[in-house]
Amino acid sequence: MPSVLNISRRAFLAQLSVFAGALSWIPMLVEAADRSKTSGKVRVGIIGVGSRGSKLLLHLQTIPQVKIVAVCDTYQPHLYGAKKMTDGHARTYQNYQDLLDQPDVDAVVIATPPSFHASITCDALGVGKHVFCEKVMALTLDDCKKMMRVQKETGRILQIGFQRLFDVRTIKAYEAIRQGKVGTLTCLKTHWHRNDSWRRTVKDPTREKSVNWRLYNDASGGLMAELASHQIVISNWILGAVPESVTGLGGINYWNDGRETHDNVSVIFRFPNGVLLNQTCILSNQHYGVVEQFMGSKGTIELEAGKLYLESQEPSPGIYQLIQSIEEKVFRTIPIGGASWVLNNNAEPKAEHLVEGLYMPSPTQLELEAFVESVSSNKLLPDLLDQSYQASVAVILANEAINRGKIVHWPQENM
Amino acid sequence: MKDIVITRAQIRLEGQRFGLCVLGAFLMNALSIIYFQTHWVELVTTLPITFALAGVLYLFSIVFRSMRWLFYLFKSRSG
Numbered sequence: 468m469p470s471v472l473n474i475s476r477r478a479f480l481a482q483l484s485v486f487a488g489a490l491s492w493i494p495m496l497v498e499a500a501d502r503s504k505t506s507g508k509v510r511v512g513i514i515g516v517g518s519r520g521s522k523l524l525l526h527l528q529t530i531p532q533v534k535i536v537a538v539c540d541t542y543q544p545h546l547y548g549a550k551k552m553t554d555g556h557a558r559t560y561q562n563y564q565d566l567l568d569q570p571d572v573d574a575v576v577i578a579t580p581p582s583f584h585a586s587i588t589c590d591a592l593g594v595g596k597h598v599f600c601e602k603v604m605a606l607t608l609d610d611c612k613k614m615m616r617v618q619k620e621t622g623r624i625l626q627i628g629f630q631r632l633f634d635v636r637t638i639k640a641y642e643a644i645r646q647g648k649v650g651t652l653t654c655l656k657t658h659w660h661r662n663d664s665w666r667r668t669v670k671d672p673t674r675e676k677s678v679n680w681r682l683y684n685d686a687s688g689g690l691m692a693e694l695a696s697h698q699i700v701i702s703n704w705i706l707g708a709v710p711e712s713v714t715g716l717g718g719i720n721y722w723n724d725g726r727e728t729h730d731n732v733s734v735i736f737r738f739p740n741g742v743l744l745n746q747t748c749i750l751s752n753q754h755y756g757v758v759e760q761f762m763g764s765k766g767t768i769e770l771e772a773g774k775l776y777l778e779s780q781e782p783s784p785g786i787y788q789l790i791q792s793i794e795e796k797v798f799r800t801i802p803i804g805g806a807s808w809v810l811n812n813n814a815e816p817k818a819e820h821l822v823e824g825l826y827m828p829s830p831t832q833l834e835l836e837a838f839v840e841s842v843s844s845n846k847l848l849p850d851l852l853d854q855s856y857q858a859s860v861a862v863i864l865a866n867e868a869i870n871r872g873k874i875v876h877w878p879q880e881n882m
Numbered sequence: 883m884k885d886i887v888i889t890r891a892q893i894r895l896e897g898q899r900f901g902l903c904v905l906g907a908f909l910m911n912a913l914s915i916i917y918f919q920t921h922w923v924e925l926v927t928t929l930p931i932t933f934a935l936a937g938v939l940y941l942f943s944i945v946f947r948s949m950r951w952l953f954y955l956f957k958s959r960s961g
Contacts, residue, residue, distance in 0.1 A: 784924040785914035786931050 509842050512537035512572040512596075514563045514587055516549035519601060520578030524552055526832050527576070532839050539566045541677065563587055567594050574624070574842050577601060580680040581688055585610035588625065589617045597624035597842045599835070602700075603692045604859035608878065611859050615852070624847055626838045627855035629700045630830035633837065636773045637701055639821040640761065643768060643775055644705055650765030650778075652706065655744040657698040657760070659690075662753040664722050682726035689728030690717070690748035691862045691869070698759055699865075700858035701770070702736070702744050705761060709857045710736035710744070710864075712876045717869040721751035734865045774818035781817070900940050907935040 509532050513520055516538050527533045538549040539560040546559045560566040566575070567590060574597035577587050585605040591598050604611045604627055618625040631637055644652065669678045680686035681693060688696075703709055715734030722730045730751060736744040759770035766777040782788070841848050860878070868875040908925070911932050915924055925932075 782918070782920055784928045784931075785916075785918040785920040786911045786924065786928050786935070788918045788920075789910065789914035790931075790935075 508532055508534040509839050510534050510536045510571050510573045511576060512539065512566045512569065512574075513549065513576045513578065514539045514566060515577060515579035515583075515601075516540045516545045517542070517578065520576070521545070521549055521552060523576055523578055523601075523831070523835065524549060526829070526835050527839075528553070529832070530836055530839055532843060536571055537566050537569055539563050542674070564590065567591055567596060572596060574599065574838075580677075580686040581606050581692060582680075582686045585614055588614050592617045592621045592623045592625065595621070595623065597838075599626050599628065599838045601628040602855065602859070603627075603688055603696050603862050604855060606688050606692070606863065608860060608863055611856055611863070615856055618852065624838070624841045624845070625852055626834070626841060626848060627852065627859070628831075628834060629697065629855050629858060630834045631697045631701055632704060632851065632854065633830040633833040635825055635827045636770055636822050637704075639773070639825070640768045640770050641705055643821060644761065644763070648766055648775060648777075649761060649763030649768055652742060652761060652763045654742065654762040655702050655706075655760065656746075656762070657695070657702070657744070657758060658747040658749075658755055659694040659698065659757050660747070660749050660753050660755050661694075662751060664724065665750060666722075666724060666726070679726075682728055684727045687728055688862055688866055690730075690732045690750070691734070691865045694748045695732070695734070695746050695865070696858055696862045698746060699736070699744075699861045700854055701759065702738075703857050703861065704854050706738050706742060708739050709877055710738050710861055712737045712874050713861065713865045713868045714874040715865055715869045716872070729869070732865075732869060734868065736861065736865070768821070769818075772818075773820060773822040775821055776818050899943060900936065903939040903943065904933065904936040906939055907932045910935065 511527060511533055513524055513527075513535065516524060517540065520540070524535060524538070527535060535553045535557050537558045537560060538546060538553070539562070540546045540549065541561055543561075546561070550557055550559050558569075566572065575587075575591045577584060577591070577598060577600040579587065579601075581601075581603055582605075584600050584603075585607075588598050588600050600614075604614055614625065643649065665679075665681050667678050669675050676683055676686065681689070687693065713734055713736045715732060717729035717732035717734075719726065719730050731747070731749040733747045734745075736746070738744065757771050759768075761768040761770065764778070766775055768775050783791075837848055837851075864875045864877065911925060911928060914920075915922060
């Protein structure tokens with residue numbers, strides 16, 4: 468697969484008629500294509516090559532500047548699979564410290580369960596490696612702060628894998644909101660509904676926790692970290708703020724299989740000016756799937772669908788309205804049945820497509836290319852790490868609110 | 883079997899009747915634009931609907947004329 472940056476970066480960026488400075492990490496992508504022809508390779512090691520890690524490996528292999536030199540995992544079959552994906556070129560390690568000791572590794576990609584993110588990230592930054600770490604940053608506030616502090620002290624690149632910030636739909640929604648198309652944002656509503664247990668089959672019972680880590684509180688932040696965090700980071704960014712407080716509930720009402728993390732959560736974040744973000748995540752019904760609704764005084768954006776609905780709709784043509792009113796009068800006089808075939812009228816909301824006809828590169832591909840560019844130029848992508856930190860903290864606070872059954876307030880910052 | 887002969891005058895008359903239906907539909911469109919306070923450009927943009935409405939009016943006129951013909955036929959035979 469050819470690199471997105473080489474094929475269509477310019478086309479991709481041209482379609483994003485964003486305000487200068489608003490998307491501060493996007494313009495850096497512009498420089499990357501030219502650099503890819505001239506600069507040396509970025510030598511990457513991947514720590515954790517399970518399902519997500521091996522997917523990242525495949526994406527990285529399409530970037531011309533990247534050379535995968537090492538992979539690490541505690542599970543031998545994963546290591547074997549990852550080495551095979553690199554045609555046997557990558558060296559394999561079972562201990563991440565051994566990989567970090569390798570002088571020919573410039574950057575590491577961390578795709579382990581979140582409970583390991585902080586320690587591996589800090590160790591990697593400490594020995595001078597650049598780090599791309601999957602979301603969320605960590606499971607405790609202290610760990611998140613520590614990661615930020617170590618990044619500042621070492622000056623190395625740290626990027627967190629919130630790929631939705633590189634999604635064309637998100638960027639176009641941001642643009643539409645900043646242009647005032649939805650008026651004053653007053654309410655955000657998101658949900659992420661699935662119908663699967665999250666449980667994977669484990670042949671060796673001793674590996675239960677390492678395979679099904681999402682189901683255990685000491686390794687995972689549950690639904691808030693795995694699903695809702697993607698929507699929190701977008702909400703923070705679009706509102707240009709962090710939540711003041713959060714409250715919520717959660718529990719296990721369907722998958723009673725010995726898991727610890729909840730299979731349903733519902734939380735409400737309160738932002739400045741009283742803007743509410745209402746989120747639900749469930750694992751027992753997928754009918755409504757993934758939805759992000761940004762509601763303002765003039766319109767609503769449905770992000771997943773890439774649509775903008777305006778509050779004041781243009782009325783239907785007069786002749787339609789005339790026919791409609793005649794039909795209604797005729798059918799009202801008939802005692803049975805109803806006018807189910809009546810023409811659509813102005814009650815049908817019309818949508819403006821935010822991304823119709825636009826090229827939509829994979830957000831994961833773009834975020835990795837942005838990381839590589841960041842490493843090549845040794846420049847941290849502006850604002851991106853702060854957004855990732857704030858979203859990770861919001862997840863931690865939401866889980867605290869759910870577990871304590873209280874309203875939890877945004878902490879005083881003292882990193 | 884006797885041939886049915888449609889004269890040129892009959893064709894012209896039917897054409898005139900259809901033209902009247904088109905005019906009627908067009909007037910209905912104009913009146914609905916005034917009544918519902920929409921845009922005059924709809925006189926052009928909704929032309930397909932106007933012609934479809936004219937077809938419906940013409941069909942109604944055929945039904946009405948058939949009923950009138952049957953009424954006079956019944957009346958002449960019974961009288």
